[in-house]
Amino acid sequence: MDDLTFHGVDITYGPAGVPPTVKSVSMTARAGQTLGLVGESGSGKSSLARAAVGLVGISRGRITLGDRVVADASARRGRPRPSRAIQMVFQDSVGALNPRRTAGQTILEGIAASGHVPRADFRPELERILDLVHLHRRHADRLPRELSGGQRQRVALARAIAARPEVIVADEVTSALDVSVQSAILNLLRELQEQSSLTLLFISHNLAAVRYVSDHIAVMRDGQVVDQGASATLLANSRVPYTRELVKAVLTIPPLTTT
Incomplete structure (x- = not known):
């Protein structure tokens, strides 16, 4: 099992000269653990998810899985190399x-x-x-x-x-579900990750859900990672005002039981 790492990644939609939507993102989903990526809609979370599985090219930086290059902006215009090792689960299960x-x-x-x-x-x-x-x-x-x-x-x-796969990218997989069903899916993700030693990149705008499943958390705002660290430390002691506001706003998630 290998770490999934984003090295100074930019993602740009449109012709050269257009400002990047995702800017200088560096973060790591450690092997066998869950990295939660949280941020408001439009912050760039889903763009990073799509870059990891080959649906979006990158304009700067690299994405690696261990010593394997998933995407490199200096090669083939940053188009990722789709790999069975990284699988994505989308928000819209009907369309998927x-x-x-x-x-x-x-x-x-x-x-x-x-x-x-x-x-x-x-x-x-x-x-x-x-x-x-x-x-x-x-x-x-x-x-x-x-x-x-x-x-x-x-x-x-x-x-x-x-x-x-070695890595599953879960992009807003609970956001379209009823609250009780969300709880069951979150429990399932934790169970699968623990049983199979999967690496999980869990993406959501819901900090309560991210907190429940994640070992580490990265916080995105306006296309950049503005905060990251171990879940307990980041949520309790962050010095970043935006993170502190997210923590204040979040509702306490109730105890979850698998159904």
Whole structure:
């Protein structure tokens, strides 16, 4: 397992000369831990997520996974090199899932992409992954429209896990869900991270959710990381006024139980 590191990353949308949307971001999601990335809408969080998985190019800096280069602004105009080792789960589970494919077919795509499972073992592996994300075997035969929002998000997580990545990038995965379902998904993320020693980049505007799942937190504002550190230390003792305001504004998250 390797660290996912952003080295002085800029992301620019538009022609040369346009100011970057993301500016000089340096941060690390340490191997086997969760880095929470928090900030208001438009702060640049999702742009960094998309750069890590190859959906957005970078205009300055590098992104690395251990000694492997994920994106380098000096090569091929900063276009990332998509890797099975980094998988993303999106906020919009409806748009992320093929409406014509059942949950089982979707997860099987990830299993096939992993390259580690013989075809004869696809079905047992599918059942194992359904168990991991707390879905019943009957859900494998259902289309996305036949599933609840929480169930669809579990399918999206299952597909990502099925590819056997080193890193999962979870971009606002709870923001569209009811509060009780959010709690269940947050518990699931913690459980999966602990059981599989995954590295998790958890992105949200909700500091309560970030605090619950994260070992370390980075705070973004206007395209820059303005604060970062170990979760407990940063939330209790930050000297950055913006972070202190976020802490004051956040509601205490209730104890969560897996459902």
